[in-house]
Ligand SMILES: Nc1ncnc2c1ncn2[C@@H]1O[C@H](COP(=O)(O)OP(=O)(O)O)[C@@H](O)[C@H]1O
């Protein structure tokens with residue numbers, strides 16, 4: 001299948017499989033297929049142990065492929081040693097050489113590739129300017145903060161101008177404020193260099209805020225590939241809906257259909273609605289997915305509302321989460337923005353009416 005000569009594709013993985021030998025062997029990647037576009041900020045997102053690092057290490061060439069193939073810009077690299085792949089890696093723990101200056105650290109990789117000293121230092125200086133550390137070249141690593149050291153590690157990885165930069169949770173050792181600041185920094189670096197970034201994280205916010213596209217993974221399998229809003233608004237399955245953002249899930253049966261809507265009965269007898277969906281008919285069993293911020297509190301004159309009682313309130317600063325009891329064992333989480341005084345919309349024990357736009361409903365065949 002190596003006839004993949006589309007140069008706008010940076011990386012093609014066909015049925016990639018990785019089994020680590022042992023007793024028992026560990027199937028870290030089952031059969032992953034994906035295409036990453038040239039110039040793309042592509043993110044592998046999933047919980048710890050789902051195979052993200054394994055997939056990166058296969059692309060880098062640090063691990064042998066058990067089965068399947070990898071194509072980089074039209075060339076099958078499945079059996080190419082790591083040092084001749086046009087790929088570089090930034091790890092979670094930036095490992096700068098402590099006895100070298102910052103400039104020497106960034107120039108190191110270039111020197112090893114045979115670039116003359118003066119030229120290597122000139123490129124290294126440009127790379128330091130790119131990460132806004134142009135004045136720090138003569139310092140030693142221990143004279144820099146953690147965030148600055150990670151930016152040096154980025155400059156070092158970018159210096160040989162790889163076609164693809166692999167980033168394995170590069171922000172996870174930084175504190176929250178710095179991590180957030182580095183998001184836009186990384187995005188800018190990717191844009192300015194035009195290098196394809198393959199970024200690994202378990203942090204959904206990080207993934208949503210930086211990526212052109214995301215592959216959501218679990219247990220060695222890719223669950224869905226899409227843009228951040230596709231992943232969030234149209235999750236392919238329950239895992240994706242649950243892992244990214246908050247969601248209410250309801251098992252339901254299609255009750256009736258009308259010209260515009262499908263009516264679903266959930267456990268407890270309440271009716272929820274979605275727009276018409278091809279292929280769904282009365283009697284079908286489905287799972288309904290509803291994001292808490294897409295539900296509105298309304299007054300009791302509005303038609304087609306759900307009636308419930310507030311059973312829990314969690315104040316989150318900019319928003320408040322309400323758990324509404326619809327019946328004895330049926331609840332719905334509703335998220336509302338806080339305005340002005342931060343007073344809750346309703347208090348515990350109060351009766352409320354909830355309105356749900358049918359368009360907000362996601363429906364999965366059960
Ligand atoms: N060198 C190895 N030998 C054996 N098992 C490994 C090795 N590296 C990773 N694994 C296992 O493979 C699975 C995927 O690991 P990894 O790719 O590191 O996941 P992630 O980066 O998503 O946390 C895990 O079950 C992990 O324990």
Ligand SMILES: [Mg+2]
Pocket residue numbers: 052053054
């Ligand atoms: Mg990992």
